[in-house]
Amino acid sequence: MEIKDILNLYKEGKLDLGLAVQKLSGKGIEELGFAALDTDRLKRTGIPEVIYAEGKTVDQVVKIAERLHQKGIDILATKATEEMYELVRSVIPHASYNKLAKTITYKHKDEPLNEGYIAIVAAGTSDMPVAEEAAETARFLNNRVETVYDVGVAGIHRLFNKLKIIQDARVVIVVAGMEGALASVVGGLVSKPVIGVPTSVGYGASFNGISALLTMLNSCASGISVVNIDNGFGAACQASLINRL
Known part of the structure; x- marks a missing residue:
């Protein structure tokens, strides 16, 4: 349910204030226990949630990448190791790795490039x-x-x-x-x-x-x-x- 839908239901009296606030406060947050993913960041800022892999365990990086992928969000992980990449690829087979840059990337579809x-x-x-x-x-x-x-x-x-x-x-x-x-x-x-x-x-x-x-x-x-x-x-x-x- 989008934010505008929640607000419309509240205005129409179909949703009380407490429940509306609860739904709005949890909107765009995907809880993983060890991380709270910002799934609405792309709409809000033009740049999606990105995984900073350094300092995270391999398992944490894989779980974050998998959940973002499930939500239809493109994947970029920076400061990622080859071990992280190999395990991410087990859940996202077409992910790519730049060994020099230490980045893992995956895009669901090609999009038009910016002009310049x-x-x-x-x-x-x-x-x-x-x-x-x-x-x-x-x-x-x-x-x-x-x-x-x-x-x-x-x-x-x-x-x-x-x-x-x-x-x-x-x-x-x-x-x-x-x-x-x-x-x-x-x-x-x-x-x-x-x-x-x-x-x-x-x-x-x-x-x-x-x-x-x-x-x-x-x-x-x-x-x-x-x-x-x-x-x-x-x-x-x-x-x-x-x-x-």
Whole structure:
């Protein structure tokens, strides 16, 4: 029963106030004991409930994925292990796994893609796991994706060789560790929103990504926003919301 149906029954006097409140408060919540799934999140925000697998047991991930699948909700699990994938596949046979991104995905049907595309630019090969998480998330949210990898500032001419791809994108995600300078460079070359993703890649003084995070936050280039360290997922969600405007 939809929310509007509950409200109509209340207005018509067919449902008392206490029962109406009870039904409304439980709407869109699927209780599993160890988790309360937000099954209405897609309608409310445009992004469905996503499984953050790190810290969960294999059994918990499988049960959440299975219940979402039963409710007709597409599956995206981030920070997932191969063991988790193998057991998820036992209940959702056509689920896919990106080993580099550590993502499990399953879509019930293909949907029309958003008009523009998202460019995902990674400074180095070591940044690719985070970049791939962003790419998988963006595709899951029905976006076309163009990836430009290994174009960090140590060999900046590599970036200029791919510049048109980046400039023609609707949104640009820049993934970089070490000193994180690539986001500022790209921000000075494009007229589109740039989302910086600092990664934990780097030697000791990079402080597991804090150095890259601070560099991106202190960027003098206009139009740059920054997500948390290694948060390719969050960057892709933000980029997807922008791309569908």
